[in-house]
Amino acid sequence: MTTLAQYLDAGAAKVPADLVIEHGTLANVDTGEFYPADVAVYQQRIVAVDNDVSAYVGPKTRHIDATGKTLVPGLIDGHIHVECSKLSMTRFAQLAVPHGTTSIVSGLDEYISVIGVKGLDEIFAEIKNLPLKVFWGLPYKTPYTIPKSTIAYNVTAADHEHYLPQENCYGVWETVKEAVATKDPDTLKALELAKRYHKPIFGCSPMTRGRDLNAFLMSGVHIDHESYSHEEFLEKARKGLRVVIRESSVTKFLAENVRALTEGPAGVARHISFCTDDVNARDVLAHGHLDHMVRLAIQAGVAPMTAIQMASLNGAEAYHVDDTVGSIAPGKDADILLVDRPGAFHVETVISKGQLVTENQQPVLTFTPPRRSAALQGQLKHPLLKPADFAYPVDTSAGTARVRTIHSVGPFVRKAKDVTLTIHDGQVQPDAAQDVAAVSVIERHGVNQNHARGFISGWSITHGAIATSAAPDDNNLVVAGVDLADMALAANTLIDCGGGQVVVDHGQVIALLKLPLAGIATDLTPQELAAKEIELKHAAEQLGSTLPDPLFYLSFLPITAIPDLAITDGGNVDYTQLTYFDPILKLSNS
Incomplete structure (x- = not known):
């Protein structure tokens, strides 16, 4: 561990810097000005910001030439x-x-x-x-x-x-x-x-x-x-x-x-x-x-x-x-960027914690995930489900139901939309023609086995189902669709693999992202994950969805703070009243 005394000596140029950045233009955020300056770094901290840091250079000091670059x-x-x-x-x-x-x-x-x-x-x-x-x-x-x-x-x-x-x-x-x-x-x-x-x-x-x-x-x-x-x-x-x-x-x-x-x-x-x-x-x-x-x-x-x-x-x-953090000054951590010019702001070189991470937009540092403990491995603690588990039962065997749906009008806005749905064999039916899908939120932590059911609109899903176990703020299992068998398959696929996101159509899994870390994250590289995200989005579009990112919207459905409506494992939520609501407004026998 570097002591304060060592840092004092480094600031006084009594010990050589590990790194110097020379010939750059400093963006001094403390004073709001740009001017030429060099920077010296010792043991992850900035020890000098001056027009000349040659006094801080030793035989092992690394040099970075920042000519034509701005230090940010x-x-x-x-x-x-x-x-x-x-x-x-x-x-x-x-x-x-x-x-x-x-x-x-x-x-x-x-x-x-x-x-x-x-x-x-x-x-x-x-x-x-x-x-x-x-x-x-x-x-x-x-x-x-x-x-x-x-x-x-x-x-x-x-x-x-x-x-x-x-x-x-x-x-x-x-x-x-x-x-x-x-x-x-x-x-x-x-x-x-x-x-x-x-x-x-x-x-x-x-x-x-x-x-x-x-x-x-x-x-x-x-x-x-x-x-x-x-x-x-x-x-x-x-x-x-x-x-x-x-x-x-x-x-x-x-x-x-x-x-x-x-x-x-x-x-x-x-x-x-x-x-x-x-x-x-x-x-x-x-x-x-x-x-x-x-x-x-x-x-x-x-x-x-x-x-x-x-x-x-x-x-x-x-x-x-x-x-x-927050500025380039003696005593601050060595988090320094070299950008092309302030108005364009393209980051070319990154130094973080005193380490060179990228240089001229090329990776220098290798990122290797650590070994994961069993405690972090994803597990959805719920028995496998049947199609009937996703049905919305009512006391009337046939007729219609006036239903309040959770209508998505934007990623962070959901409003009530009331529709009339058909009742068949005592179950309220989702209706693709009216843009109404069924939705379930299932408790996955092994606490109480809650299963809340409701209806969503604004998604344009005409067939199939989607599901996610990455769903802030409680990360329970969220499933939506117009086919109950596909909803069950989507849920069971994620239960089997320990969490993730999935799109199912006509009894087939057509896109799957496994999230083995707590059921919400992965060690896939960013590029690999991006490819999976695109695959999921295209698969959801095959179901008819026109949302910009159906899986993202789905994951946000349990966030009650998004106005006005949400659904959690506890039930359908009207956040304007801070209470649950019954999505069935009225039942009719004819």
């Missing part, structure tokens, strides 16, 4: 569910770090839902060996769902008593407005503990303004990553929140939110940082990660320096980690 701090993703990428931590690092993302903020909450907080020890051990920093926040509680769904481990105030004082816990993750508004005791205790230990509270309050926002801010929440309009975004910034622009694979909010800056007061820029929340491999491979957000912001009219600050220093300050 490593980028920070302020809110991401890594598990939603379906990549293991190692493979996610392999995907994101070459795009300049050297730090992320995450709750690792999808893992917690399956393997518990203690199970994260294995994940933390994996992260330690990666060129990627993970600033972990303990979820305010789990499950997030209201009413409460079933997961393998429930985070409570007792967990916050234990973990918040610890060095590797950087705050309270994704505190939703409703948990505060309902004065949930575990949530309030977690927030009180955060204040005691001076840990930031990460908020989640979509479409919250006025008195509702004022009440939410009384909780002490410091950061928020959910704004649906630039007016909402600006109000939150004006009221002191560190606001985060989200641009995920399915929720595109940058163009709207950045208007708070491009059409509003310049001072709002210091409140803004970036996050991707949920991304898939093929999207990052095609467009980039945070580097893509920087480019989008610049294209929207944000000055390059401002966009770089939003992707680095602003996030570091928001999450109280600017003592180690």
Whole structure:
């Protein structure tokens, strides 16, 4: 372990640097200026940023020539569910770090839902060996769902008593407005503990303004990553929140939110940082990660320096980690990017944790997943199912049923749509002609064997079935389709293989992605996973679905916080009322 005394000597050039970067142009995010500078690195930390670092050079010092390049701090993703990428931590690092993302903020909450907080020890051990920093926040509680769904481990105030004082816990993750508004005791205790230990509270309050926002801010929440309009975004910034622009694979909010800056007061820029929340491999491979957000912001009219600050220093300050990351300065961790020029922002070389990861867009570091313990191996703890298990029984043998469907009108918007369906042999029938499919959420953690049934619309599924065991926030088994036999086959295929995503048609599995890590992730390379994602998407399109990403939409169905309706293993949820609803509105015999 390098001691402070050694770092002091390295800063004074009494011991040679391991690495020097010379002849580049520094993007100094602390002062908002560009100027020529060299950088010296010793033992993963920056020890000098000057116009000449030759005094730091020794016989074994490595040189990187940055002529014509701009030196930019490593980028920070302020809110991401890594598990939603379906990549293991190692493979996610392999995907994101070459795009300049050297730090992320995450709750690792999808893992917690399956393997518990203690199970994260294995994940933390994996992260330690990666060129990627993970600033972990303990979820305010789990499950997030209201009413409460079933997961393998429930985070409570007792967990916050234990973990918040610890060095590797950087705050309270994704505190939703409703948990505060309902004065949930575990949530309030977690927030009180955060204040005691001076840990930031990460908020989640979509479409919250006025008195509702004022009440939410009384909780002490410091950061928020959910704004649906630039007016909402600006109000939150004006009221002191560190606001985060989200641009995920399915929720595109940058163009709207950045208007708070491009059409509003310049001072709002210091409140803004970036996050991707949920991304898939093929999207990052095609467009980039945070580097893509920087480019989008610049294209929207944000000055390059401002966009770089939003992707680095602003996030570091928001999450109280600017003592180690966020800028290129002596004493900071050596997370440094070489980009072609600020306005274009193409990342060419990445140094993270002092390691050269890519050079001139070519990989230098090898990413090898660790051996996995049995505890992390996916297992869906549920008996095999029959087609009849997916039927929706009613007391009337024939006639019609007026049914409330969960209608998808966007990736993060679901509304009620009432339709009339046929009853046959005492079962309400899905109806492809009316764009109504059956949906089930099945408890997979071996706790209670819950099986909730309902109906969805807006999917255009005309035959077959799809299923996923990667389904935040509880990662139960979600199955949708218009053929009950195909729904059973889809569910049983995932139970047999320990988790994944599948498309079934006419009794045949036509696409399958196995997710052996907790039933939600894989050690496939990003390229291999992207190919599987494309295969699944095309297979779902063969069933008639016209959604941009049917498996992603399916995985989000149990997230109750997405307005207005959801379905969990506990039942159909009306989140506007924070209660379950019966999808059968009326039965008729004729």
